[in-house]
Amino acid sequence: MSQPVLKIRDLSVSYQTEAGPLQALRDVTFAVPAGKIIGIVGESGCGKSTLISTIIRLIAPNARIGKGSILFKGDDLLRMTSAEMRALRGDEISMVFQDPMTSLNPVRPIGRQMADVQHRDALSRREKNARSESMLGRVGIPDPAAQLTRYPHQLSGGMRQRVAIAMALMAEPSLLIADEPTTALDATLEVQIIHRLQELQRDFGCSILFISHHLGVIAELCDEVVVMYAGEVVESGPMRDVFLEPRHPYTRKLLECDPARIAEPTRDLPVIEGSLPNLVQLPDGCIFRERCPKTIERCGLQRPRLAGDGHQASCHLLDTAE
Amino acid sequence: MLAFIIRRGLLSLLILFLAVSLLFGMIHIAPGDPASVMLGPRATPELKAEFARRMGLDQPLVMQLGTFYARLAHGDLGVDPFSERKVSEIVFEQLPFTLILVLTAIGGASLVGIPLGCFSAIRRNSLLDRLTAVMSVAFIAIPSFVVALYLLLWLAVSLRWFPAIGAGETGNYADQARHLVLPAVALGLGWVGYIARLVRSSMLEVMEENHIRTARAFGLPERTIIVHYALRIALLPTVTILGMGIGSMLSGALFAEIVFSRPGIGKLLYEAVLTRNYPIVMGAVLVTTGFFVFSTLVSDVVNAMLDPRLRERPGE
Numbered sequence A: 001m002s003q004p005v006l007k008i009r010d011l012s013v014s015y016q017t018e019a020g021p022l023q024a025l026r027d028v029t030f031a032v033p034a035g036k037i038i039g040i041v042g043e044s045g046c047g048k049s050t051l052i053s054t055i056i057r058l059i060a061p062n063a064r065i066g067k068g069s070i071l072f073k074g075d076d077l078l079r080m081t082s083a084e085m086r087a088l089r090g091d092e093i094s095m096v097f098q099d100p101m102t103s104l105n106p107v108r109p110i111g112r113q114m115a116d117v118q119h120r121d122a123l124s125r126r127e128k129n130a131r132s133e134s135m136l137g138r139v140g141i142p143d144p145a146a147q148l149t150r151y152p153h154q155l156s157g158g159m160r161q162r163v164a165i166a167m168a169l170m171a172e173p174s175l176l177i178a179d180e181p182t183t184a185l186d187a188t189l190e191v192q193i194i195h196r197l198q199e200l201q202r203d204f205g206c207s208i209l210f211i212s213h214h215l216g217v218i219a220e221l222c223d224e225v226v227v228m229y230a231g232e233v234v235e236s237g238p239m240r241d242v243f244l245e246p247r248h249p250y251t252r253k254l255l256e257c258d259p260a261r262i263a264e265p266t267r268d269l270p271v272i273e274g275s276l277p278n279l280v281q282l283p284d285g286c287i288f289r290e291r292c293p294k295t296i297e298r299c300g301l302q303r304p305r306l307a308g309d310g311h312q313a314s315c316h317l318l319d320t321a322e
Numbered sequence B: 001m002l003a004f005i006i007r008r009g010l011l012s013l014l015i016l017f018l019a020v021s022l023l024f025g026m027i028h029i030a031p032g033d034p035a036s037v038m039l040g041p042r043a044t045p046e047l048k049a050e051f052a053r054r055m056g057l058d059q060p061l062v063m064q065l066g067t068f069y070a071r072l073a074h075g076d077l078g079v080d081p082f083s084e085r086k087v088s089e090i091v092f093e094q095l096p097f098t099l100i101l102v103l104t105a106i107g108g109a110s111l112v113g114i115p116l117g118c119f120s121a122i123r124r125n126s127l128l129d130r131l132t133a134v135m136s137v138a139f140i141a142i143p144s145f146v147v148a149l150y151l152l153l154w155l156a157v158s159l160r161w162f163p164a165i166g167a168g169e170t171g172n173y174a175d176q177a178r179h180l181v182l183p184a185v186a187l188g189l190g191w192v193g194y195i196a197r198l199v200r201s202s203m204l205e206v207m208e209e210n211h212i213r214t215a216r217a218f219g220l221p222e223r224t225i226i227v228h229y230a231l232r233i234a235l236l237p238t239v240t241i242l243g244m245g246i247g248s249m250l251s252g253a254l255f256a257e258i259v260f261s262r263p264g265i266g267k268l269l270y271e272a273v274l275t276r277n278y279p280i281v282m283g284a285v286l287v288t289t290g291f292f293v294f295s296t297l298v299s300d301v302v303n304a305m306l307d308p309r310l311r312e313r314p315g316e
C-alpha cells in the first residue's frame, strides 16, 4: 500500500473563550490514503469544520493548536512557515467550502475569480479563460463561456457550488477537501454533484476528504468513513465495514435511526436524544457516556482509546468482548 | 449600467425639485422683510411697495415659486436687485472657487484616509492603527472653522508658508494652488480620520467574510485579496458617505471662505442672506443643492460600478 496523502495524528485544537478553552478537537487520528475518498460524519458542532480549517491552517484567531501532527506527503503542515503553507493552498490542497452562497466573491465575475485561482500558472488571460471554460464544462455547467462574465449572484446555488468545485479542481490537487458541499442543495442536485465528484476523482486521481451530515451521501461516495463525536474520532474504517458492522454505540445509534440505512438516506443526520457535552468542562471517562445506552462502570472512570486495525472504534465494550 | 444611470438621474431631478421648493418656502417664511433691509430704514412705503412688486414679492408664494421654475426652464435665475446683473452670471462666477475647494478637500482626505484605514484594518492594533484612532477622534471633534483659524494664524501669519487670504492671481495656477492649500486642509482634515475609521471598520468586516477565506484557501497573494477582494467591497459605504459628505462640506466651505476671504458660493450666500437678497440666495441654494444631489448621484453610480448587485432593479 502506498503512503497516505494525509496522516493526522493526535491532533488537539481548542478555542479561547470567555468560559475557558473550548476543546474542539481531542487526539484526532486518521489517514487519507492516496486516490481514495474519505468521508467524515458527525452531528453539528462535533468539530468537522475546525478539523479542515486546521488542515489548511486557516483557523479562527482564537483557535490554538495544542498538539499532534498533520503529515501531508510526509511533511508536517503544522511546522510549515506561512509562506510554505500558502504555496500548498490552491495547488496541492484545495477546498470547497460549506456555503456556496457566500464563498464566492460577490463583486468579481466568475471568469476573473477562476483566472485568479490560476495565479501560479504562466498563462495568458485568454489561455486561463479557456481552461476555466473547459473545467466549467466538466463539472456540468451549461454554456460555460457565457458563465465566465457572470457574477455569483446571477447563478443558482447548484451552479455556484459547481463553480466552486471547478475552481478547486483547476489546480489538479493531490487532496481535495470538501466541507458539506451539497448540504445547501436539493436532493437531485446533490446526487448529480456526487456522481460528478466521483467521476472527477477517477479522472484526476486525487484524494478527497468529504464532510457531510448525510449518511446516504457518504455511503454513496466514500471508500472509508470517519465518525466523529464531540471532537473525537469514535470510529473509522472502510465504508462497508462501518455501515454493516458498526462497533461504536454512537455509530449504531446513527444507523439505527436510519432504518433503510444506506438505501434511502435521510437528508440530515438522525437525531439522537440528549445533547453534546460541554466542551469547556469535559466529563471524565468516555465522551459519549451521557447518551450511551450501554454504559459500564469503566466508562465513567477511563477514557476509551481508538483500537483495532483497519476498522477502529473507541469503546470499552470492545476490549471486554475480546 | 446605462439604464441604471438614467433611472438614478430621474430620481435625482425629482429630489432636486422637492428640495428646492422646500427651500424656497423656507426662505420666504423666514423673518425679515427684504424691502426694508435693502432699501434702508428711511424708505417710504411707496418705494417699498414698488420694490416688492418689482421682485414679485406681492404675489402668493405658489405663484412666486411657479415664476421661479418658469424662468429656470429658460436658464434664467432672475436679476440681482443691487447690481442689476444676472444672478446666473454671479453664481457661476463664484461656483468654481467653491467646487475646487470642496473637491480638493474631499479628494485629499480620501487619498490619505482610504489607505490609512486599509492599513489600520490589516495591521490592527499596530502603532499606526492606534495613532489614527486617536487623531481621527480629535480631528472629527474640532470644527473646521477652528482648524481654519489656527492654520491661518500658524502657517500663514506666523510662519508665512502659505498666503493668508484670497484665491490667488487669476490665470496663475501655481499661485491659486498655493492659496488652495490652507482652506482645503481646514475643510478636509476632519474627514481624513472619519474616512479612515469608516474604511477600517468595513474592511475588518469584509475580511471576515467567507469569500476572503476562499481566496486564502487558494493561496492568492495577500495584496490581491486586500485590493481586489476586500477593499472594493469595503469602499461601498464610504463612497455613499463621501457623496453625502460633499453636501456638509459645502457648509464647511462657508467658514473656510469667510476665514480665508476666499470668493465662493459660501461667501456669496452668507452675504446674500444678510441683505435678504432673495434672487441671489435662491440662485446659490439651487446650485449647491444641485451639486449635492449630483454628488450623491455620482456616488451611487460609482457604487454600482463597484458592485454588480446594485446595478439590478430590486426583484430583477
Ligand SMILES: Nc1ncnc2c1ncn2[C@@H]1O[C@H](COP(=O)(O)OP(=O)(O)OP(=O)(O)O)[C@@H](O)[C@H]1O
Pocket: A015, A016, A017, A022, A024, A042, A043, A044, A045, A046, A047, A048, A049, A050, A051, A060, A062, A063, A279
Ligand atoms: N471561533 C470559535 N470560537 C469558539 N468556539 C468555536 C469557534 N468555532 C467553532 N467553535 C466551537 O467549536 C465546536 C466545533 O465547531 P465546528 O464548526 O468545527 O463544528 P462542525 O462539525 O463543522 O459543525 P457544523 O456541522 O454545524 O458545520 C463547536 O462547539 C463550536 O461552537
Ligand code: SF4
Pocket: A248, A249, A250, A286, A287, A288, A289, A290, A292, A293, A294, A295, A296, A299, A304, A314, A315, A316, A317
Ligand atoms: S465506552 Fe462506555 S459510554 Fe463510551 S461508548 Fe462505550 S459503552 Fe458507551
Ligand SMILES: [Mg+2]
Pocket: A048, A049, A050, A098, A179
Ligand atoms: Mg462546519
